[in-house]
Amino acid sequence: MAENNATVETTESTETTAPAVEEKGYHKTDANGNKHIIVDPITRIEGHLRIEAVIDKDNRIVDAFSSSTMFRGIETIVKNRDPRDVGLMTMRICGVCTGTHYQRSIEAVEDAFNITIPKNARLVRNLIQGALYMHDHLVHFYHLHALDFVDVVAATKADPKATAVEAQKWADMAGHAPAISGVADFKAIQDRIIKFVKEGRLGIFGNGYWGNNAYKLTPEQNLIGVAHYLKALDIQRDLAKMQAIFGGKNPHPQSIVVGGVTCVQDIQNPARIALFKQILKEGTAFIKGAYLPDIYMAGTAYAKEATDGSQAFHATKHKGTLGKEIGGAGGGLLSYMAYGDFRLDDTGFYKAESFFKRGIVLDGDLSKIHEIDESKITEDVTHSWYEGTGAPEHPYDGTTNPKYTGLEKRDDGYAYLKTDEKYSWIKSPLYDGRKVEVGPLARMVVNYVSGDERTKKYVENFLKRSGLPITVLFSTVGRTAGRAIETEMIADAMFDWVDELAKNVASGDLSTWQDFDFDEVSADSKGRGMAEAPRGALGHWMRIKDGKVSNFQAIVPSTWNAGPRGPNGEIGAYEAALIGTKVENPEEPLEIIRTIHSFDPCIACAVHVVDTKGKELAVYKVDPTCAF
Amino acid sequence: MSNNKEESVKKLFTTQSASVNTNRGESYYAELYAKCQKRLDELKQLKPLNNRMDFLESIEEEGLDRRDFLKWASATTAMLMLPASFTPLVAEAAVLMNRVPVIWMELQDCAGNSEALLRSDGPQIDEIILDIISLEFHETLQAASGHQAEKQMEEAIEHFKGKYLLFVEGSVPLGMEGYYGTIGAKAETFVDHLKRVSKDAAAVVAVGSCATYGGIPAAAPNPTDAVGVMDIVKGKPLINIPACPANPSNMVGVILHYVLTGNVPELDSLLRPKFAFGYRIHDNCERRAHFDAGEYVEEWGDEGAKNNFCLYKVGCKGPMTFNNCSIIRYNEGVNWPIGVGRGCIGCSEPDFWDKYAYERPMANANIKAPTGGVEKSVDEFGLGLLTAAGIGIGIHAAASYVAGKKEERGEA
Numbered sequence A: 001m002a003e004n005n006a007t008v009e010t011t012e013s014t015e016t017t018a019p020a021v022e023e024k025g026y027h028k029t030d031a032n033g034n035k036h037i038i039v040d041p042i043t044r045i046e047g048h049l050r051i052e053a054v055i056d057k058d059n060r061i062v063d064a065f066s067s068s069t070m071f072r073g074i075e076t077i078v079k080n081r082d083p084r085d086v087g088l089m090t091m092r093i094c095g096v097c098t099g100t101h102y103q104r105s106i107e108a109v110e111d112a113f114n115i116t117i118p119k120n121a122r123l124v125r126n127l128i129q130g131a132l133y134m135h136d137h138l139v140h141f142y143h144l145h146a147l148d149f150v151d152v153v154a155a156t157k158a159d160p161k162a163t164a165v166e167a168q169k170w171a172d173m174a175g176h177a178p179a180i181s182g183v184a185d186f187k188a189i190q191d192r193i194i195k196f197v198k199e200g201r202l203g204i205f206g207n208g209y210w211g212n213n214a215y216k217l218t219p220e221q222n223l224i225g226v227a228h229y230l231k232a233l234d235i236q237r238d239l240a241k242m243q244a245i246f247g248g249k250n251p252h253p254q255s256i257v258v259g260g261v262t263c264v265q266d267i268q269n270p271a272r273i274a275l276f277k278q279i280l281k282e283g284t285a286f287i288k289g290a291y292l293p294d295i296y297m298a299g300t301a302y303a304k305e306a307t308d309g310s311q312a313f314h315a316t317k318h319k320g321t322l323g324k325e326i327g328g329a330g331g332g333l334l335s336y337m338a339y340g341d342f343r344l345d346d347t348g349f350y351k352a353e354s355f356f357k358r359g360i361v362l363d364g365d366l367s368k369i370h371e372i373d374e375s376k377i378t379e380d381v382t383h384s385w386y387e388g389t390g391a392p393e394h395p396y397d398g399t400t401n402p403k404y405t406g407l408e409k410r411d412d413g414y415a416y417l418k419t420d421e422k423y424s425w426i427k428s429p430l431y432d433g434r435k436v437e438v439g440p441l442a443r444m445v446v447n448y449v450s451g452d453e454r455t456k457k458y459v460e461n462f463l464k465r466s467g468l469p470i471t472v473l474f475s476t477v478g479r480t481a482g483r484a485i486e487t488e489m490i491a492d493a494m495f496d497w498v499d500e501l502a503k504n505v506a507s508g509d510l511s512t513w514q515d516f517d518f519d520e521v522s523a524d525s526k527g528r529g530m531a532e533a534p535r536g537a538l539g540h541w542m543r544i545k546d547g548k549v550s551n552f553q554a555i556v557p558s559t560w561n562a563g564p565r566g567p568n569g570e571i572g573a574y575e576a577a578l579i580g581t582k583v584e585n586p587e588e589p590l591e592i593i594r595t596i597h598s599f600d601p602c603i604a605c606a607v608h609v610v611d612t613k614g615k616e617l618a619v620y621k622v623d624p625t626c627a628f
Numbered sequence B: 001m002s003n004n005k006e007e008s009v010k011k012l013f014t015t016q017s018a019s020v021n022t023n024r025g026e027s028y029y030a031e032l033y034a035k036c037q038k039r040l041d042e043l044k045q046l047k048p049l050n051n052r053m054d055f056l057e058s059i060e061e062e063g064l065d066r067r068d069f070l071k072w073a074s075a076t077t078a079m080l081m082l083p084a085s086f087t088p089l090v091a092e093a094a095v096l097m098n099r100v101p102v103i104w105m106e107l108q109d110c111a112g113n114s115e116a117l118l119r120s121d122g123p124q125i126d127e128i129i130l131d132i133i134s135l136e137f138h139e140t141l142q143a144a145s146g147h148q149a150e151k152q153m154e155e156a157i158e159h160f161k162g163k164y165l166l167f168v169e170g171s172v173p174l175g176m177e178g179y180y181g182t183i184g185a186k187a188e189t190f191v192d193h194l195k196r197v198s199k200d201a202a203a204v205v206a207v208g209s210c211a212t213y214g215g216i217p218a219a220a221p222n223p224t225d226a227v228g229v230m231d232i233v234k235g236k237p238l239i240n241i242p243a244c245p246a247n248p249s250n251m252v253g254v255i256l257h258y259v260l261t262g263n264v265p266e267l268d269s270l271l272r273p274k275f276a277f278g279y280r281i282h283d284n285c286e287r288r289a290h291f292d293a294g295e296y297v298e299e300w301g302d303e304g305a306k307n308n309f310c311l312y313k314v315g316c317k318g319p320m321t322f323n324n325c326s327i328i329r330y331n332e333g334v335n336w337p338i339g340v341g342r343g344c345i346g347c348s349e350p351d352f353w354d355k356y357a358y359e360r361p362m363a364n365a366n367i368k369a370p371t372g373g374v375e376k377s378v379d380e381f382g383l384g385l386l387t388a389a390g391i392g393i394g395i396h397a398a399a400s401y402v403a404g405k406k407e408e409r410g411e412a
């Protein structure tokens, strides 16, 4: 197991020669010619994130640090409250993956109280969660990620006629009817964009990286991307309604309670079920006619870097069972973990068969699935702005006591992370002392290696139709493809789930809530809600005493992926995925944000670029106001 | 409680709160109409900030039905509590909205309000970002990151000095000298950032309950000393649009109102626009008849739940909450928390996490003591009255429950 505990190899620190540093605020060049870049804010994510990256003379990222720059203390806030109320509060951890924290907290309580919810409640929760996946993945791809692939300005040069032909080509490859196919449609959209671009002020498209060589699509392909970006704004509004039908509203639905759900009226109403199905149908058509074809298009355009082992963090070390080296640009850790999601029967938590499986795949070894031993999940705070107890803590006994040590502020006001010390509000979670990646790609790999037939069918269909090798999946673009494949898989399955619900209700089962004796079960208990958020494995751990929450900890997907280094320098998924990547222009962090976006961050974070030794040059002055 | 008292409490809860005067007389509206028209004429003289195509032209090009647009305009007119004769002006104001540059700032937030903005249906979000407002900075949506993003914001502040609307999402942490939240390569604290960017704004709009009152980060014990925007920004027109998250119709309503009149809408003492926060949920609730009849959901999933009974006893705080979701609902009117059988958690009121967000009626709440602060949520109902009402309503509920039991046993 030790091999993948990869720390960044830091060469011995050279004598500190007077650094010939070219100062320029957000970036500087050190004596070795390496550029240190701060990217803060990382936009098109949920939350506040900073990335600092160190880029060498060949424009290769040699080190990277991920830092969340915002803290709210929700774990502290829910302590001493009635456990039945905690779900509503923890939902406010994130308004993008809305509803998923809600379910995890409620499940933690139900696990503690040993409650098995009625079938209707299970199905409604699956539909609420499934609607979230569809909505969230679509918005992520088009509105948070696509502008890393699609050059909006270049779309103005497209030939609408050729665009229609191109759109048909990729839809054919995916095996579906294109969402937008008419020449006139593309022309109208292009005119709208041309007008917009000509006016000069680009609003949210302003100051983008348009024209950067890392954009690899043709003008026609860019126009397809822009057209789908706009159409997807429409579609997502409808997809959100699916959550509202059974959840009351979106964002932040409200119908889930400990013991079941409250929407008994809505599940009895055939008009509601019909509306749900109609939106599901339209949404699925767009997913198949736009989202997937666009993934085929982007996968093809970016296949080269996706399989370029020289840009990978791990490529030389990790061989899969495919007889090939896996890991390309952005591949990162190649160790994956999933908790599983969507219970398919009513045997109860952690017993029921599930749509997404639970397990771990290590070091890109696709021949072996490891079972999760929950006691091996810990969090470390060596590099996080919290007071530690010395050893990594299991979340049941985790503590959250802030200890902010600040950034190093320079004379010009720019501030860099103290990467040798604490540098993030995110803790560093470990499984058996090592870092793993979570998310759609992790779910896909875990399902695939577990032998799940459905997943195999969808993945193999994608590979066959695209003609791409399986190795393409272990990269930035592969992470993005995995998310799309999963979206299609869930959308298809939801038709069955909603029918199952309608059928069950029609059979006369209107039960939506399981009664329990609160005083008895809440005297002294503990439970965990471990399943998946759209962004990956999500766990809530709760201790309950005398009817109140006595301890609560959440480890969210982005904690796993975006966390800082572990106690022995173990590197996390974001940081690993950046290392090795070539950038076209260090002034424009396009490749950095593209790789970071492929994880779909849900934090407030940022990226800085630092030197090859992982150390700041000795030029910063500690600003006394931020050195706590 | 004497029968008399009980009756008076019941009366309080069965009459409309009507804190908004929707009929101010003809001369008032005639004057307002003239004022709005003048304002819109002036706006028309201005070159659009970004020289965008006309909204009407664009909806036609998009193949949107003009009738739909007018339908939307008349619904919005009603939402803004203006007489129907204002509909053409509201439609025109929507067309002229592209004169308004908007900077959207995210602090201690969950991006829930940004997501809510994406759900806007009238006008739709693609129109909003391409044709209607000039969205100059929005972290969750904008293309540029890092220093390019910072530059975009600086340029917008410079270019639209004194003209832009600043929307703020999320609370402001004051603890630890503000370092619970920083942004940008200079790691500027949220509080400094807010002060700097609000300085040159025409008006500041706090969206969501975090930005309004501190919201979830400020719930007890408020680990980061989080506060709302109104505690920081002084000497500027300030509008609060609370709820968790805020309803996108109310966000658009505020912008429209601003375009239409050049002023902020009429506000209550918590700086909430009265057009949206003038009524209690309870006043317009679809389950109200059951409340009045004493028919309650007693526990989740029971017969009452199956029959849409009133949710008071399972924790509905509609009687204490001022908001318009009972009228406009969410997600294009698809549903809302009371529709879905859960009840209202009071999310547009100050300190609702500590006071209201639990599934029991107020009287037997198993919660922490509220963290203090003065109750000023309601202009017309003071704290004392509301609390009394809460107890009174509890008694009303209990009495009807007993009555119900008696009926079951055939005693009545």
Ligand code: SF4
Residues within 6 Å of the ligand: A092, A095, A252, B108, B109, B110, B111, B112, B113, B169, B170, B207, B208, B209, B210, B211, B215, B216, B243, B244, B245, B246
């Ligand atoms: S008010 Fe609610 S939706 Fe808005 S930022 Fe706060 S928690 Fe999120």
Ligand code: SF4
Residues within 6 Å of the ligand: B281, B282, B283, B285, B286, B287, B288, B289, B291, B309, B310, B311, B312, B316, B317, B318, B319, B338, B343, B344
């Ligand atoms: S459900 Fe709530 S708002 Fe509606 S009548 Fe009952 S108490 Fe009032």
